Amino acid sequence: MEVKVKKNNVEFALRLLKRKIKDSGLMVELREREYYTKPSVKRATKKKLGKVRNWMRQRQLNPDWCGEPPTSGLKEKIKKEQISYKK
Numbered sequence: 001m002e003v004k005v006k007k008n009n010v011e012f013a014l015r016l017l018k019r020k021i022k023d024s025g026l027m028v029e030l031r032e033r034e035y036y037t038k039p040s041v042k043r044a045t046k047k048k049l050g051k052v053r054n055w056m057r058q059r060q061l062n063p064d065w066c067g068e069p070p071t072s073g074l075k076e077k078i079k080k081e082q083i084s085y086k087k
Contacts, residue, residue, distance in 0.1 A: 001017070001020055001021065001024070001026070003016045003017045003020065048070065048071070051070040052069075052070055052071060055067065055069055055070050
C-alpha cells in the first residue's frame with residue numbers, strides 16, 4: 001500500500017494512509033493473526049458476540065423489555081448510561 005506525498009504535506013499523506021489501511025481491514029487482520037486462537041475459543045467468542053447483538057436488538061425494539069445482559073461488562077455500561085439519562 002502506498003500514498004504519494006504532494007507538496008511536502010506529510011500529515012495529509014499519513015491521514016490518507018491510515019484511512020486506506022482502515023478501509024482495507026488490514027489492521028483487523030493483523031490483530032487477529034498476532035497470536036494463534038484455538039477454534040473453540042473463536043466459536044465461543046462468536047457465540048458470545050451473537051448473544052450481545054441479539055440482546056442489544058431486543059433492547060432497541062422493546063424499550064420496556066428488561067432482560068438480563070449477557071455479560072457483566074455490558075451491565076456496567078448500561079448502568080452508566082441509565083445514570084447519565086437521569087441527570
